[in-house]
Amino acid sequence: MDINMRGMRPPYQPSWIDKKTGEKRKSPTWWIAYSVRGKVVRESSHSTKESDAWKLLKKRHGEIENGKPVGPDVQKTTFNDLAAMLTNDYKANARRSLARVEDAINHLRGFFGADKAIEITSDRVTEYIARRQEEKAAASTINNELAALGRMFTLAVRAGKAASKPYITKLVLSNARKGFFEREQFDSVLAHTPDDLKSMLETAYITGWRIHSEILTREKKHVDLKAGWLRLEPGETKNGRGRNFPLTPRLRDALEEQLARTEALQKATGKIIKWLFHRDGEPIRHFRRSWVTACVKAGLGTRITDSNGKLVKAVAHRIPHDFRRSAVRNLERAGVPRSAAMDMVGHKTMSIYSRYAICDESMLKDAAKKLDILHRADQRDSNGKVMAK
Structure with a gap:
């Protein structure tokens, strides 16, 4: 055999004594044996050819040397x-x-x-x-x-239950949503929104935080007006890290107004309300109907009617998650460094952040103006003076 198997126990065919005839019998199938962490593992080659058993034995020893999981258990994993x-x-x-x-x-x-x-x-x-x-x-x-x-x-x-991971190629996304809110569009939606949702939606628009898991779960204790932060504790976010968002003037106004509403409700009802955003003191679970109605009234939705003019359904052309994209774009427009913006909004990787940081026409036009200024500065005469202003 031209395969170098020095130091390895050679393949074998198990034998036994037939209890009825007393004759010695031998299995036609070749087996191999090798040691994994001091334990002898025996494995069938599932072949009647000795050469196949040698090849399997060499493969197993190679896997052991490379630190890969080996043995029958790996083969059995479903x-x-x-x-x-x-x-x-x-x-x-x-x-x-x-x-x-x-x-x-x-x-x-x-x-x-x-x-x-x-x-x-x-x-x-x-x-x-x-x-x-x-x-x-x-x-x-x-x-x-x-x-x-x-x-x-x-x-x-x-866990040692699989030897390797198959190569998995993901699809290129072409259906990524690109919905954004301009400030005037958001203000129009806000004007048609119930009072118990206004401060919450303002917070979502400014911070870009996830509404159901990160904003509606906030309690009053998470607002630090003195230090100027809105907080998410470690373990509360999608990536497991805590997060602080600085209180901009508009965000501070929204939160102070919400806290004042809550304080007034507590005095009127005599009950303690721990939630930052709530509906009559109870957590806000759903607001889809109010959202669709506000979008339609703001011109960001459609009323679908039947042949008799009766309303069949109303459809919003924006979704609450568009606040996340809008917040990222606003941070880009403001020139906030991406490392800081990612921490503020809560994107763990640059690839995910970049999916949200889509340039719009105004950003491209602003970039063109900056490029024009650079080109004009490069137009100098023979004396080094700028020729165009």
């Missing part, structure tokens, strides 16, 4: 094992997106449910993408599902 590891990881870390990842797992299970981990190759992942595209799933939805699959393998490799 998709359901991977899914369970991901679900447990989300539960252990109290991730608020558990419901979304469980939905992703359900779609993945419909395709990979009968697979072992070693069978989920890059080719199989590509087949999955094609299947989901046939089902008209959005590119962003497919990417979320691929991210869940990738996380499964990361956990499995770390």
Whole structure:
């Protein structure tokens, strides 16, 4: 044999004594044995050829030398094992997106449910993408599902349940929303919004914080008027880090007005209200109907009627998440350094921040003016004087 296997125990065919005949019998299948962390592991080559067993033995020793998980357990890991590891990881870390990842797992299970981990190759992942595209799933939805699959393998490799992670290529997003609010548009929506939502929406517009998980969860204690901060505690944000937003004059006005309303309500009802934003002292859970109505009245929505002119439904042309994009754009317009802007809004990576920092026409025109000033400064005569002003 031309394969260098010096120091390795050679493959073997297990033998035993037949209890009925007393004869010695030998398995036609070749097996290998190797040591992992001091423990002898025996594994079938599933082949009657000794050369196949030698190749498998060499492969296992190579994996051991490279620190990769090896052994029959790796071969037995199923998709359901991977899914369970991901679900447990989300539960252990109290991730608020558990419901979304469980939905992703359900779609993945419909395709990979009968697979072992070693069978989920890059080719199989590509087949999955094609299947989901046939089902008209959005590119962003497919990417979320691929991210869940990738996380499964990361956990499995770390736990020694998978030898490697398949190469997973995400789709290029072409359906990213690009909704923004100009200040006058926002003011128009605000004018048609119920009083118990005004300060909350003003805060969302200025800070760009996530409304349901980061703004509606604020309590009065999170406002520090003296130091000038609105606070998010560590563990309350999507990336797990705490966050402080400085109180701009408009933000301070909005929060002071909200605190005054709350104080007046406490005196009138005799009950203590801990929430910063609330509806008659109770947490705000939903405000979609008020939102759609305000957008339509502000000219940022559409009333759909039947042939008799009866209202069928109203559709808003903006969503509350547009405040996040608007806040990023406002910070860009103000010239705030991106590192500071990312901390203020809560973007962990530059790639995510850049998806929100989309230049609009006014920003491009402003850039053109600055470029023109530079070009004019470069137009000098032979004496070095500026020729054009």
